[in-house]
Amino acid sequence: MHRQIAGRLTGRVTKWLVLLAWIAAFAVFGSLSAKLVDVQNNEASSWLPGSAESTKVVDELSETVDPNDIPTLIVYYRSGGLSDADLSAIEDQATELSDVDGVVQKTVFTPQAVAQLPGAPFQAQSEDGEVAVTSLTFNFGSDGWNAIPDAVDEVRDITQVDGVTVHLAGYGGQAADSAEAFEGIDTTLILITLLVVIVLLLFTYRSPVLWILPILSVVFAYSVSGGVVYLLAKYAGLTVNGQSQAILGILVIGAGTDYALLLVARYREELRRHDDRHEAMAFALHRAAPALLASASTVAVGMLCLVFAELNSTAGLGPVNAIGIGVTFLVMVTLLPALLVICGRWVFWPKRPAYGSDEPNASGFWARVGARIAKAPRKVWIITTVLLLACSLGLFTLKADGLSTEDTYTKEFDSIKGQKLLVEHGLQDNSNTVQVVANTDELDDVLAAVEDIRGLGTPTEPQQVSDTRSFFEATVGEDISSTKAFDIVQATRDAVHGVDGADARVGGGSAFYLDTKVASNRDNKVIIPIVLIVVLLILIGLLRAVAAPLILMGTVILSFGAALGLSSLLFKYVFGFAGSDPGFPLFAFVFLVALGIDYNIFLMTRVREETATHGTRKGSLIALGSTGGVITSAGIVLAATFLVLGSIPFVFLAELGVAVALGVLLDTMIVRSVLVTAINLDVGGKIWWPSRLDRGERPPGSEGSESERAPATV
Incomplete structure (x- = not known):
């Protein structure tokens, strides 16, 4: 039936x-x-569950405090002190900022204006006179994420003073930087x-034409999905x-290219056995599709297991x-x-691939590797296991608390520079608060x-929030997503x-991040x-056995531990990252297990088929020799695609890309x-x-026919 459909x-x-x-x-x-x-x-509040x-x-507070308010700080700095002309220009700009689309509130904190603002906190101006701050609140309704970049560009055009450095900090500055990171x-x-x-693909196929078809197919897959x-x-x-959009693109291109490599390799083999290309593809698709489907x-x-997550973003x-x-899969x-x-x-x-020509699989690199392993298999798997366990010790250096x-x-974005100035000059970011609601x-x-x-x-x-409930706010004197802020919350x-x-109940910006960490x-x-x-x-359903699936799961878990351990060492001692997002271990695990088991599926489905003819031991060597080259190429392609995530200046994605790439290479090699x-x-x-x-x-000499020894799944 499969052959008829193919x-x-x-x-x-x-x-x-x-x-x-x-x-x-x-x-x-x-x-x-x-x-x-x-x-x-991309709003943090939308990621959290209602609980x-x-x-x-x-x-x-939905009727009292608009959740779409975006507090933003404009930080002015001149080494040696802001002049009277600087301060006058800042106050004039504040008036102009009122006309920026989305601005609903502003407060100017300068040595001249602070006395005119009853209740304005003294911390909002630096004692050395080098820093002045204008506080804005944007509100674009539910479209805040999409609107903030244009509004910030307009604010930057307005807030220019000769010789004065200007930064946008606070939640609005962070939102603008995040938008830039994903731009x-x-x-x-x-x-x-x-x-x-x-x-x-050019290196793998050594053809100036063939690569076009897989690339065209993955473009179709990405656009339709x-x-x-x-x-x-x-x-x-x-x-x-x-x-999720970044990972979608990487996953579709990486997995799609893998599937293409496997199918094309099988098709090329069948072209050597069939004169008619339509018949060759029918056989290739009939043999390869079940493994690709699995x-x-x-x-x-x-991936669908993630729907059980509390975090809406993860779900x-x-x-x-x-x-x-x-x-x-459908495209491929x-x-x-x-x-x-x-x-x-x-x-x-x-x-x-000419009809009747030989397929160079039996004497390739992986066939030679299999022959060497066969001399002392127990020694090989014990030593390999010990080495992977040693790599897993790097997990003790993983710091995934936010x-x-x-x-x-x-990289150091504008909001980070502004935040550093506030800290260095003894000022407090008043855009980060806790909101406390209680019975009146x-x-x-x-x-x-x-x-x-x-x-x-x-x-x-x-x-007042209602007849029986009231609320107040208090400033958190730490970075919004720092451990110190979490401790205060x-x-x-x-x-x-x-x-x-x-x-x-206690909410607010840092509370959102803390609850995100707890949910993660x-x-x-x-x-x-x-x-x-x-x-x-x-x-178990695919291999119709219990022992093999349990062993395969054990190897994948071991590979995950080794990949995460090595990655953690790279994060700390090579890249200098301060730690990891709380959700990083879960994301890395799901991708490494789901993708890592793929290569074992491609190998073991072939081993199972060869076992019926040659027995498990010889079947394993035939399977390794036949699938080794194409699976290695597929692993290199998938690893390279995930490494591209590092081009986004976001630590979480950079770490995920490195961990998955390293894990995939460990799985394949x-x-x-x-x-x-x-x-x-x-x-x-x-x-x-x-x-x-x-x-x-x-028994020795039980080789089977040529058709029996032909690659059957990839």
Whole structure:
């Protein structure tokens, strides 16, 4: 049945119908994909579940405090002190800033103006007279993320004083910097990734033409999947942010190129066995599609496990990438085969696979590696395991308790420079506050409870929220996402929660980040076991055994530990990163397990098929020799695509790219080729327990026919 379906997809007429169908899909969904950035939601508050304390505060204050307010600080600095002319210009600019679209409130803090503003905190001006601050509040409604870059550009045009350095800090400055970090993510990142893949394909195929077809296919896959995600984000409430869009593009291009490499390799082999290219593709697709389906299903299901996350941003990442993988699989088993048979053998020029020519697999590099492993397989897998365990010790250096604003990016943005000036000159960023909501009758006790909290500013005058509830704010004297700010928030919560009958809740900017960290830690504990169980069940169904899937899962976990351990050492001692985001271990785990198991699937499905003819031990050597080259190429391509994430000046994505790339290389070069093969050779037929697939090794000389020895899955 599979062969019939494969033949129909690549028939002399249907190949054109398939091409036309995908062109139509590209025309419809491609235009929607270009709008994906417009439906991104990068607000931290939208990532949190309704059960988070900071989310409850937002809900309570929705009628009193607009959650779309974006406090922003304009920091003016002149070494040696601001002149009277500087201060006059700053005050004049403040008047002009009132006309900027989105500005709803402003306060000027300068030596001249501070006395005219009753209640203005003295900390807002530096004692040495070198720094002055203008405080703005933007509000663009729910469109704040998209509108803030243009508004900030207008503010920068206005706030220019000769000889004075000007920075935008506060939440608005951070939002503008974050927007800049992800600017062009839908075009620049994809173009860089495609360029990297093109170079690797040129090296792999050694053809100036063949690379075009896989690249064209992944472009179709990315555009169509982006269009589908856009529709779900706009009409079904799917959370999409800059991170998930970046990872979607990388995953589609990387996985799509992998699938293309595997299919093209199998097609090239079949062209040597079949005179008619349509028949060759039918056989190739029939043999390769089941392994590709198992791979895509494992990745997609692994990603969908993320829907159990409390963080909406993490939960949204699952469906986004599952859609990407699903569409990519469909493209690679329909469009790519159609393009290959439409073009014919000439597309492999200058080394066209002629009918009847030999396939150079049995004597290649990986066949020689397998022969060496076979001499002492137990020694090989024990030594390899010990080395991977040693690499895993680097996990003790992993610090995943969050990053300050300064440490979040790989370069020093404008808001960070402004924040440093405020700290250096003894000023306080008054844009970062805690918001405390409590029962009005107990409000005095709540205020008394927070009086002595170190790092917390003087509370504002309380305001009514309802007939029975009131709230106040107090400035947090630390960076919004720093551990010190989290400590202040937690101390405030401990204090107000201890007031009997107050039903007090604490929210605000730092509270959002703290609740995000708590939710991330919870997601790590819940989702990682779910992914392991789901992937194990898929392997059991695919291989129809229990022992082999358990062994494979063990090797993947070992590979994950080694990759994360080595990555952690690189982060600390080479790149100088201060730590990691709390969600980093989960993201790295899901991607490494889902993608790492792919290569074991490609290898072990081939081993299983060869076992029926040659036995487990010889079948393992045949499988390694036949699949080694193409899987290694696929791993290098996937690793390179994930490394492109480092082009975004965002520490989380840079770390994720490095960890996944390193893990993929370990999987392809060591785990799949050395560790798994050595275990197969040592354990033999028992690896298929409880299946009786291999009831004993074949006698010497039991080679099987040429067709039996031909590669069957990749």
